[in-house]
Amino acid sequence: VSARMGGGEYSPARAEDGSGTTVLRVPTDHATIDAALTALAGDGVVEITDSGRYAETLSVNVTAGGHVVLRAAEQCRPTLILGGEMTISGGADSAFTLEGLLVAGGRLRVAAGAGNKLSRLSIAHATLVPGQALDAFGDPVAPAAASLAVEIADVAVVVDHAIVGALRIHESASVAASAAIVDATATDNMAYAAPDGVAAGGKLSLDACTLIGRLRAAEVGTISNSLLLARQAPADTLPAVHVVRRQIGCVRFSYLPFDALTPRRYRCQPESATGGADLTPRFTSLRYGVAAYCQIARATADEIRRGADDESEMGAFHSLFPAQREANLRIRLREFLRVGLAAGIFYES
Secondary structure (H helix, E strand, O other), X not given: OOOOOOOOOOOOOOOOOOOOOOEEEEOOOOOOHHHHHHHHOOOEEEEEOOOOEEEEOOEEEEOOOOEEXXXXXXXXXXXXXXXXXXXXXXXXXXXXXXXXXXXXXXXXXXXXXXXXXXXXXXXXXXXXXXXXXXOOOOOEOOOOOEEEEEOOOOOEEEEEOOEEOEEEEOOOOEEEEEOOEEEOOOOOOEEEEOOOOOOOEOEEEEXXXXXXXXXXXXXXXXXXXXXXEOOOOOOOOOOOEEEOOOOOOEEEOOEOOOOOEOOOEEOOEOOOOOOOOOOOOOEOEOOOOOOOEOOEOOOOOHHHHOOOOOOOOOOOOHXXXXXXXXXXXXXXXXXXXXXXXXXXXXXXX
């Protein structure tokens, strides 16, 4: 994609490992990820030091108070092809982090069970392929499938600079996403809901995100500078975006359907039912795998391209500040252009 997002061969910002942290490297210390996770015994770091392809079926069990990190080394982008779902469990006050990998072939699942008390789950600078995988034509093999299912309460999920498919989140869990893409592969597929795919999912907060698909949430914290691209499915009786508890939370400087049932809006688009068509965001491509994936097209109205709270564009690429960069370039061109000449900006892609 056009920003440092998802699994990629770049150096993401990350905290240093604490003193005494066990770090096991694949494939130098262990040939497979599964072997490294087993040797780690529920607390520490598994770091993949190449951009290889790993076809495995994984299960992660974090000790009480422990933190397991499965990450790619800097400048590496390993691909994990799951043979089935990847189950994640943990004791009290435990955490799991996935960072830097591209994951395809299955979903991540925090399964229900008396012994599963996982507290935190983080997906940072990683890709959970929307639709689980792509076929030979570049189409999703399972368009309606979820990338992550959280079936237990009180799990705090963080999605940061990541690309993920649909999310299925327990009503008493929560998701906070920033600079991320949540892609259900079609605007009438369910992007966010409870594990059954019908009821409302847990508390949701979005900051500079692009969400493709319908949304059912028990409540929202703050949805800010985001694009919610959703339309009703043929059998729907509720709007495409529906929040149950609307007396708390807010939606600000974002695009979402005008008929959405949400908490109080502030400076959102469209502002009326009649102005919706002209303000619909246009994209270079919404097809995962294309270089310009989720990139807003220049034909999009300025209310979207400059509609964020800092006058940048709404959506996952807000931090690139394309509107400001274009304006600054035009100012400099006028400043140094000879009398009688005119200049324009031509985009390479």
